[in-house]
Amino acid sequence: MAPRSKEANERIKDERRGAILLAALKIFTRKGFSAAKMSDISEEANVSYGLVYHYFKSKEVVYLELIEHAINSL
Secondary structure, eight states: OOOOOOOHHHHHHHHHHHHHHHHHHHHHHHOOOTTOOHHHHHHHHHHHHHHHHHHHHSSHHHHHHHHHHHHHOO
């Protein structure tokens, strides 16, 4: 099996990041920011806890990115 191309790796990264953000949006909507935990987000996204921290430094960073995306979508 040949190694993945750089483009394939980037696509996978983008998909995982998007899945984490979508999961975070669901968790924040359901539980609120304060009650939400990174472990809730990882479980909802069906990725490991550590992988969430690979993409996002903290829950606050995830939240801010969701807000930035919402503002840019307006």
